[in-house]
Amino acid sequence: MMMHYLQAFVFAFLATVAFGVLFQGPKRILWRSGLIGGLGWVVFIGLKELFSVHSFSANFLATVLIALVSEIFARIWKEPVTVFEIPAIIPLVPGFGMYRGMNYILQNYVSYGNEVLLGAAVDACAIALGIMMVSGVFRALKTGSDMASQRQQDLLGTDIASDLYVSDPEDED
Amino acid sequence: MIKNTNSEIQQQNAMSLPPMTKNQVMDLAMDMGKILLKSGAETSRVEDTMMRFCRSYGYYDLNVFCTPTVIILGDESPRGKSRVFRVRWRATDLGLIMDVNQLSYNFRNWNMGYVEIKRWLQERLAQSHPYGNGVVCVASGLGSACFAMLLGSASIYNFAAAFLTGFIAMTLLKMVNNFHPTPFWENFLAGFAIGIVAQTCCLVSPYCTMENITVGALMPFLPGLAFTNGVRDYMAGDLLSGNSRIAEAGLFALSIAIGLAFALKVWTWGGLP
Numbered sequence: 001m002m003m004h005y006l007q008a009f010v011f012a013f014l015a016t017v018a019f020g021v022l023f024q025g026p027k028r029i030l031w032r033s034g035l036i037g038g039l040g041w042v043v044f045i046g047l048k049e050l051f052s053v054h055s056f057s058a059n060f061l062a063t064v065l066i067a068l069v070s071e072i073f074a075r076i077w078k079e080p081v082t083v084f085e086i087p088a089i090i091p092l093v094p095g096f097g098m099y100r101g102m103n104y105i106l107q108n109y110v111s112y113g114n115e116v117l118l119g120a121a122v123d124a125c126a127i128a129l130g131i132m133m134v135s136g137v138f139r140a141l142k143t144g145s146d147m148a149s150q151r152q153q154d155l156l157g158t159d160i161a162s163d164l165y166v167s168d169p170e171d172e173d
Numbered sequence: 174m175i176k177n178t179n180s181e182i183q184q185q186n187a188m189s190l191p192p193m194t195k196n197q198v199m200d201l202a203m204d205m206g207k208i209l210l211k212s213g214a215e216t217s218r219v220e221d222t223m224m225r226f227c228r229s230y231g232y233y234d235l236n237v238f239c240t241p242t243v244i245i246l247g248d249e250s251p252r253g254k255s256r257v258f259r260v261r262w263r264a265t266d267l268g269l270i271m272d273v274n275q276l277s278y279n280f281r282n283w284n285m286g287y288v289e290i291k292r293w294l295q296e297r298l299a300q301s302h303p304y305g306n307g308v309v310c311v312a313s314g315l316g317s318a319c320f321a322m323l324l325g326s327a328s329i330y331n332f333a334a335a336f337l338t339g340f341i342a343m344t345l346l347k348m349v350n351n352f353h354p355t356p357f358w359e360n361f362l363a364g365f366a367i368g369i370v371a372q373t374c375c376l377v378s379p380y381c382t383m384e385n386i387t388v389g390a391l392m393p394f395l396p397g398l399a400f401t402n403g404v405r406d407y408m409a410g411d412l413l414s415g416n417s418r419i420a421e422a423g424l425f426a427l428s429i430a431i432g433l434a435f436a437l438k439v440w441t442w443g444g445l446p
Contacts, residue, residue: 007327011319015392018316022309022393023213024302025267041323080274082215082401083267090397095388096324102430103384106437128404136408 005042012041012091019087029083032073037088040066044092055119056126059092063130066092071138081138085131094123191286195232196254199246201290202226203256206237206244208273208298212266215402216240217409222277229281240414241421262353265398269301306347313393314340321389326382331389334374334381338390342366360425361432363394368436387433394429396422 016037020030044062047053053061070084097120104113193201202223209219216239223246227235234249241263247255273294280290304312317339318332342363349362371386403418 008323011322015316015319015323018312018319019393019397020267021304021312022316023265023267023398024269024304026271026303029267029271078275078278079271080214080218082218082405083271086267086398086401089401090392090395091320091323093392093395093397093400095391095395096384098426098430099384099388099391099433102434103437106434124400128400131401131404132408135405139408 005046008045009038009042013038015091016087019090023087025083025087029077029079032077033084033087036066036069036073036084037091039069040088041091056122059094059123059126060130062092063089063127064134067131067134071134081135089127089131092123092127094120096120097123190230190281191284193230193287195235195248197287198227198230198232199235199248199254199256201287201294202235202237203244203246203258204291204294205273205277206239206246207258207260208269208294210239210241210244210260211263212269212301213263213398213402214270215405215409216411216414217406218270218274219244220411222273226277226280240411241417264302266301268303269297272297310340310343310347313343314338316393317389319389320392321385324385324388326385328380330378330380331382331385334371334378335386335389337374338367338370338386339393341370342390343393356425357428360394360428361435364391364429364432364434365436367391367394368433368440372436372440391429391433394425396425399425 013034017030017034019037020033025033040062043065044058047058047061048055066088067085070081070088073079073084074081097116101113101115101117101120104110104116205226206219206223209222210216219239220237223237223239223244224235227233227237234253236247236249238245238247242260244258244260245255246257247253276290276293285293314336318336321331321335345366346359346363349359354362367387367390371383371390374386375381375383399418399422403415403422406412406418407415
């Protein structure tokens with residue numbers, strides 16, 4: 001039991017590190033994103049196997065966890081969020097469902113293939129929803145002086161442009 | 174009243190920095206945007222970085238518009254110039270994104286002028302893509318193998334077969350990379366190679382599971398980056414970029430699926446099991 005989850009963690013960790021190398025991530029972030037990826041995957045299969053949660057909810061909760069930990073890591077080490085998030089989200093992508101749906105359709109079981117493909121699409125939507133919610137919340141929390149001054153500048157102003165203010169129209173070059 | 178506050182902010186911001194003309198600031202902002210977009214950052218990050226850089230020098234009338242294929246840096250003031258950069262080929266380099274992001278937050282403390290920042294960017298660009306083709310191919314194989322183990326019925330045969338499949342597919346892609354194929358044909362080729370190699374592995378050893386090997390080997394080619402960036406762009410309010418990124422992800426997934434289906438069909442037509 002414990003062994004099963006340990007094995008899952010180790011392989012998810014290694015897979016995430018490999019994807020980090022594929023995306024040319026520097027060495028200092030590889031183990032951090034690997035940690036997040038392993039954690040997300042263990043939570044995903046734990047929810048599915050121990051609590052028999054539906055695959056949509058399991059995907060959603062695991063993605064929320066991954067995105068949250070990525071945002072926290074990004075604030076600790078002052079790096080962009082996507083650097084941790086992109087390799088870590090990859091193990092959750094529903095490749096298995098896509099492949100099986102396609103295979104069933106090729107073997108002329110079209111309606112069953114459609115059902116499996118739709119399930120894969122719903123899982124992808126769950127992942128998108130998780131990323132969206134967390135990044136939206138953290139975007140709303142980000143109220144530095146940067147954003148404040150930016151908002152002030154977006155107000156409309158109708159000042160006279162100094163280099164257009166000429167008394168005689170002939171002067172304008 | 175707004176005018177007063179603005180000029181105060183502008184003075185405070187521009188006070189502690191080495192002086193720079195508007196053209197120099199535009200040039201540097203454009204360089205940073207190019208590097209970020211070409212190494213696979215979200216468009217909202219590109220826009221934020223460029224705007225922050227321009228505004229910290231007090232040029233509040235510069236505006237940026239960015240989609241996955243173009244960057245436009247325009248000047249609102251009457252006699253302003255604008256700059257356009259068209260992006261055709263994008264790669265992925267998380268290290269470059271991280272370092273340019275560091276620069277955009279820290280250049281105040283580093284106290285660098287135009288020449289220094291330009292030189293810093295050149296040096297950093299010379300060290301881009303730290304892992305060579307060999308390392309990337311092995312990483313692709315390792316990722317495939319580990320993912321095949323995650324899918325259940327873990328065995329050493331599946332591990333070895335998935336490693337081989339992922340490795341061969343990525344090596345093939347790197348070999349045709351010099352001919353600059355369009356992304357559709359690249360992914361089609363990857364799917365085709367995966368299908369053929371996985372079927373061969375199953376033919377050779379009866380202990381291999383076709384599903385696990387194929388899905389594991391597909392993983393490095395799935396557009397996870399485009400998908401994540403598209404969703405994040407939606408949330409940042411860049412609807413145009415979000416749409417085009419999601420469309421890109423869908424197109425890539427479809428092209429892999431078509432390649433794989435083609436390989437399976439060819440295998441059946443050849444009369445093989």
